[in-house]
Amino acid sequence: MLTLVLPRLISFEGAGRRSASVVERNVTTLQPSYWLVMASGFIEPILYLFSIGVGVGALVGDLTLPDGRVIGYAAFVAPAMLASSAMSGALSETTFNFFGKMKFMKLYDGMLATPLRPIEIALGELAWAMIRGNIYAAAFLVVMVAMGLTTPGLAVAAFGAAVLVGFAFGGTGMALSTFMRSWQDFDLVASVQFALFLFSGTFVPAQAYPAVLRWVVEVTPLYRSVDLIRAITTGEVGWLQALDVLYLLALFALGLAVAGRRMGKLLCR
Numbered sequence: 001m002l003t004l005v006l007p008r009l010i011s012f013e014g015a016g017r018r019s020a021s022v023v024e025r026n027v028t029t030l031q032p033s034y035w036l037v038m039a040s041g042f043i044e045p046i047l048y049l050f051s052i053g054v055g056v057g058a059l060v061g062d063l064t065l066p067d068g069r070v071i072g073y074a075a076f077v078a079p080a081m082l083a084s085s086a087m088s089g090a091l092s093e094t095t096f097n098f099f100g101k102m103k104f105m106k107l108y109d110g111m112l113a114t115p116l117r118p119i120e121i122a123l124g125e126l127a128w129a130m131i132r133g134n135i136y137a138a139a140f141l142v143v144m145v146a147m148g149l150t151t152p153g154l155a156v157a158a159f160g161a162a163v164l165v166g167f168a169f170g171g172t173g174m175a176l177s178t179f180m181r182s183w184q185d186f187d188l189v190a191s192v193q194f195a196l197f198l199f200s201g202t203f204v205p206a207q208a209y210p211a212v213l214r215w216v217v218e219v220t221p222l223y224r225s226v227d228l229i230r231a232i233t234t235g236e237v238g239w240l241q242a243l244d245v246l247y248l249l250a251l252f253a254l255g256l257a258v259a260g261r262r263m264g265k266l267l268c269r
Contacts, residue, residue: 018116022124042136045081053077071234075149079230080202082140086165087222089133094173095189098125099180108267118267119260126170133166150233158232165225168248171255178262196222221251
């Protein structure tokens with residue numbers, strides 16, 4: 001039995017090392033200007049939280065959720081900002097940057113001359129994207145705890161959910177990038193991303209929308225992400241959150257599978 005399992009474990013270990021080499025390459029080529037981009041990505045959701053969550057929240061007051069719970073408006077908006085930040089951090093690395101490396105820099109063509117396989121390159125780039133997304137999530141949660149919008153224990157659980165959100169959108173972004181033909185195609189991605197940001201229960205509950213729009217909203221990936229993180233940060237986790245987790249896991253697996261397959265076709269022809 002051990003002789004059957006051991007080669008498979010060695011194979012997985014080797015794939016992990018090769019994927020880690022992709023992350024190492026990204027770290028060693030970092031430019032100082034990258035940290036300014038990182039800072040801007042973190043500041044944006046903080047500005048939304050203070051301008052809308054706190055500013056508009058002072059006019060709105062407490063918000064009554066469909067299940068009867070009453071929470072402060074800032075506590076309602078903050079989890080959505082966290083989910084949006086995790087989405088943006090992952091998509092930034094797995095769309096524009098990934099596309100540039102593959103299409104114009106031809107970086108992955110050179111990598112395939114080594115033992116790296118397309119799926120290992122995809123895993124390495126996704127892991128690199130998650131480093132950026134996780135930094136955003138951790139910093140934002142520190143702000144939430146400092147503002148009294150959640151507890152430290154719930155923040156730790158919410159961080160795990162934010163990591164899952166990042167993986168889901170990272171895999172999706174990478175898969176979409178393999179279908180893009182030029183930089184102009186990303187205008188559509190940016191438009192969809194902004195629409196998700198506005199209509200995913202970010203600033204108002206989905207029940208506030210007309211019935212038809214509400215059902216469309218509730219099947220979007222960002223809404224499922226917001227629903228999961230909001231339930232955790234407010235301490236009201238139920239069986240629906242298990243569906244959120246399954247949804248995001250399926251999205252991640254599908255995105256990664258498509259990205260690996262498409263990269264194999266595009267780079268190995």
